[in-house]
Amino acid sequence: MDELDFWENxxxxxxxxxSQLQSERVRRLLRFLDQAKSTYNAPFAKLCKEVFQARAEAxxxxxxxxxxxxxxxRLEDEPSFSSLxxxxxxxxxxxxxxxxxxxxxxxxxxxxVLVREMCNTLIRQAQKYINGDRVFEMIEQEKVRLGVxxxxxxxxxxxxxxxxxxxxx
Numbered sequence: 001m002d003e004l005d006f007w008e009n010x011x012x013x014x015x016x017x018x019s020q021l022q023s024e025r026v027r028r029l030l031r032f033l034d035q036a037k038s039t040y041n042a043p044f045a046k047l048c049k050e051v052f053q054a055r056a057e058a059x060x061x062x063x064x065x066x067x068x069x070x071x072x073x074r075l076e077d078e079p080s081f082s083s084l085x086x087x088x089x090x091x092x093x094x095x096x097x098x099x100x101x102x103x104x105x106x107x108x109x110x111x112x113v114l115v116r117e118m119c120n121t122l123i124r125q126a127q128k129y130i131n132g133d134r135v136f137e138m139i140e141q142e143k144v145r146l147g148v149x150x151x152x153x154x155x156x157x158x159x160x161x162x163x164x165x166x167x168x169x
Contacts, residue, residue, distance in 0.1 A: 011058035064102040081129040
């Protein structure tokens with residue numbers, strides 16, 4: 001799962017930077033800058049604050065996305081195309097928990113990334129299930145056209161039934 005990998009790597013990198021900023025060497029440097037009334041003191045303090053905030057965001061996102069990894073792996077490894085539907089409810093439930101519980105990963109833009117990953121996984125699974133040659137073969141045999149026509153007929157019939165029910169009320 002690329003999104004989780006991204007946040008875990010970012011969290012690890014920011015944790016490393018944070019621990020370096022907490023080292024005795026950097027603390028001595030900060031004391032020296034403070035005593036010298038250096039103009040670099042305020043920007044450096046601002047940088048430290050930004051690192052701390054980014055570290056908190058990366059750690060929180062990583063924590064909330066981690067449970068999704070096993071479900072995305074199951075979706076990716078599912079041998080039966082028709083069984084893929086069984087993975088959607090747990091994945092969407094976990095996405096809802098991320099939306100509700102995460103302090104940072106609760107914006108539409110962030111959730112679009114998760115939905116895109118799920119869609120890409122479905123596309124890869126569909127490619128395993130049916131390849132381009134098979135699609136063109138079906139087109140040549142006009143099975144696709146017949147299938148579309150049957151689907152349209154079924155949709156029209158459902159509309160007729162729904163209209164009859166509404167009129168009967």
